Amino acid sequence: MNSLHGQRVLLGISGGIAAYKTPDLVRRLRERGAEVQVVMTPGAKAFVTPLSLQAVSGQEVRSELLDTAAEAAMGHIELARWATKILIAPASADVIARLAVGMANDLLTTLCLATDAPIAIAPAMNRLMWANVATQANMATLRQRGYAVFGPGEGDQACGEVGAGRMLDPLELVDLLVGGSGPQVLAGKNVLITAGPTREPIDPVRYITNRSSGKMGFAVAAAAAAAGAKVTLVAGPVNLPTPAAVTRIDVETAAEMHAATTKAAGDQHIFIASAAVADYRPDSFADSKIKKNDSEMNISLTRNADILADTAKANPALFTVGFAAETNDLEAYARGKLERKGLNMVAGNWVGGGKAFDADDNELLVVWGSGKQVLPNAAKTALAKQLVELIAGRYEATK
Ligand code: PMT
Numbered sequence: 043m044n045s046l047h048g049q050r051v052l053l054g055i056s057g058g059i060a061a062y063k064t065p066d067l068v069r070r071l072r073e074r075g076a077e078v079q080v081v082m083t084p085g086a087k088a089f090v091t092p093l094s095l096q097a098v099s100g101q102e103v104r105s106e107l108l109d110t111a112a113e114a115a116m117g118h119i120e121l122a123r124w125a126t127k128i129l130i131a132p133a134s135a136d137v138i139a140r141l142a143v144g145m146a147n148d149l150l151t152t153l154c155l156a157t158d159a160p161i162a163i164a165p166a167m168n169r170l171m172w173a174n175v176a177t178q179a180n181m182a183t184l185r186q187r188g189y190a191v192f193g194p195g196e197g198d199q200a201c202g203e204v205g206a207g208r209m210l211d212p213l214e215l216v217d218l219l220v221g222g223s224g225p226q227v228l229a230g231k232n233v234l235i236t237a238g239p240t241r242e243p244i245d246p247v248r249y250i251t252n253r254s255s256g257k258m259g260f261a262v263a264a265a266a267a268a269a270g271a272k273v274t275l276v277a278g279p280v281n282l283p284t285p286a287a288v289t290r291i292d293v294e295t296a297a298e299m300h301a302a303t304t305k306a307a308g309d310q311h312i313f314i315a316s317a318a319v320a321d322y323r324p325d326s327f328a329d330s331k332i333k334k335n336d337s338e339m340n341i342s343l344t345r346n347a348d349i350l351a352d353t354a355k356a357n358p359a360l361f362t363v364g365f366a367a368e369t370n371d372l373e374a375y376a377r378g379k380l381e382r383k384g385l386n387m388v389a390g391n392w393v394g395g396g397k398a399f400d401a402d403d404n405e406l407l408v409v410w411g412s413g414k415q416v417l418p419n420a421a422k423t424a425l426a427k428q429l430v431e432l433i434a435g436r437y438e439a440t441k
Contacts (some may be wrong), residue, residue, distance in 0.1 A: 046220060052125035052159070054150040055095070057085020059200040060166040060209035062131035064090055067131060067212040068098045074216055079121065081105065081150050083137060107149040118149060122156035129219055130154075131192070132166030132209045133179050137347055141189075142180035162190035162286060164215055169205030182292070190286045192218045205258035218286040227434035229270030234310040235263045236303060236317035236349065238278030240296040244341060245328040253399040254318035256280030258365075258391075262314055263288050269430050274310070276302045278317055290395035296320050296346040307353050308362065312437060314363040315350040316389075318399070322346060351383040361437045366390040367398060376409045386410060389429060410436055 051071050055064050064080075071078050080095045082105040092103040100357070104112055104121065114341040116124065130137065130150070137150065141163075146152040154161055163184065171177060172194060185191060193210040210218070237259020241249040256277060263275040264285035273288045275297055284290045291306070293299045296319045307313060324342035332339070354362040362385045376390035387410040391398040398404050405419040406429060417428050 045075045045215075046071060046127075048126075048232070049076045050124055050126045051076040051078050051122070051219070052081060052128045052153065052157075053078055053085040053099075054083075054128060054130035054133075054137075054153070056083045056130065056132060056134040056137040056150065058132040058134045058166045058209070059089060060292050061070045061086050062207065063212055064131065065098045066214060068095060070212045070216045071101070071219075074220060076127075077101075079104070080122070081121075081153060083134075083148055083150050085134070085136070104149055107152055115409065117197060118152055119156055123158075125153070125157055125159040127214065127219060128154065128157060128159050128161040129164070129192075130161070131164035131215055133163035135165075135167045135171045135174075138163065138165060138177060138184065141180040142183040160188070160190065162192055162219060164209050165207070166209035167192045167194075167207050168201050169199060169203055169207040172205075172207040175319075185284055185290050187360050188289055190218075190288070191284045192286055193283060199352045201255050226270035227431055228266055228312075231271045231311045231434075231437075232274070233266045233312045234272040234274050234276070234303065234306050234313065235259055235266065235314045236276045236278075236299060236319070237263065238280040239318050240278045240299055240320045240346075241294050242296065242323035242346075243327050244324050245330065245332045247331055250320055250322070250324065251279075252320065253320050254278070254280075255400040256282050256421050257400070257402065258398070258404060259314075259316035260285055261422040262316055262429060264423070265426035265430040266312075266314075268427075269434065271312075276306070276317070283408055287355035296323060296349070300347055300349045300352070303349050303353055304356070307357050311361060312361045312363065312433065313350075313353055313357075314433070316365050317349070318367065319349055320346060332358050348383065349377075350385070354384045361386050361433075361440065363387045363389065363433055367393040369394040372407055373409060373414070374409060380409060386440065387433065408432055 066378040078099045080099050080103045095103050140151050146155050195208040195210050196206045238256030239252045241251045243249045260282050263273050267273045267288050275290045291302045294398050325342045325344050350364050364385045366379050368375045372390045373398050376388040380388045392405040406417040
């Protein structure tokens with residue numbers, strides 16, 4: 043599973059400066075064993091020549107929808123059926139918009155409509171075009187439809203600006219397409235994950251939240267997908283790209299996270315609750331901005347429902363993993379949550395003093411039944427892989 047042997051990858055290239063990286067991308071895909079068919083939009087040809095791509099792919103490059111000679115060799119519907127994976131890199135703002143509205147006005151968008159194959163896109167554009175609400179709305183639509191989104195990365199841009207919008211490097215894209223390099227310990231399993239904070243509105247401009255960045259939960263989602271699981275990620279408001287091959291449901295409040303989790307839980311084998319859910323919400327929401335005056339302001343709070351405990355109770359066959367964020371007595375509190383919420387495992391982490399919340403690294407004390415294991419301090423991406431292997435092992439042990 044670490045290779046692309048037997049995979050037929052349709053590489054869609056749209057018009058953007060990052061297209062100059064695609065001959066290398068084709069080479070990397072073929073090195074991993076994939077058969078590659080390149081499809082270019084007319085705009086892509088301004089940045090890289092079909093001849094170069096034909097030379098590295100070993101296949102005639104396709105770009106016209108109404109090309110009688112090419113259609114006679116392999117019609118566009120056949121081409122759409124031929125692909126086992128579609129990767130669009132670079133995906134320009136224009137192609138993203140056309141995919142979002144379901145247009146079929148060139149060969150690439152037509153193939154995307156006519157295929158059953160999973161589609162991954164690697165956005166690449168100027169940072170303001172990427173941040174534009176229109177692009178973000180189109181991305182949300184594509185994510186909801188199950189498109190995997192690889193990147194974009196951040197850094198210096200060809201236009202001289204600095205920010206998010208760079209296409210990921212060919213090697214990163216190939217790794218993401220392969221689905222990671224670890225053992226497939228969760229193959230065939232459905233895994234539901236909550237991540238990030240929740241926001242509890244006070245009025246149209248204010249809310250209660252916490253310091254969770256979502257990095258831990260997103261890393262767990264990426265690791266679970268790389269381990270072969272079908273992952274559904276219920277994400278609070280965070281500023282992170284969706285990990286490859288993960289279905290993401292964006293929510294804002296604890297109540298929305300509760301509803302999305304409850305809806306998805308029935309089909310799952312494993313539930314991992316890494317979200318930092320607000321324990322309380324304001325009793326009421328003021329429709330208009332609350333005006334300050336000279337007296338004190340008091341906000342009365344109501345307890346939010348416990349998503350993890352409720353989900354564990356309603357789905358007794360589900361293997362449930364909670365997190366515990368503690369400033370002291372970590373093991374005792376983690377074990378308390380294990381018992382009280384009726385869980386299979388709890389991953390405890392020390393918080394406060396810059397630890398865990400919004401950090402790139404973390405350390406976990408994982409407890410279950412009579413067992414425990416320390417996962418020493420490491421990057422959250424590396425730690426998530428270890429946690430996923432531990433969860434998979436405990437899951438198998440309980441079956
Ligand atoms: O997002 P990062 O910046 O990467 O930070 C990661 C993290 C510190 C947020 C993460 O590692 C973590 O510890 N998440 C759980 C934080 C938390 O809220 O812990 P808790 O001890 O309050 O809650 C215990 C468990 O119950 C958690 O699994 C939580 O998701 C769940 N819970 C809590 C309250 C609630 N209403 N519903 C829940 O599901």
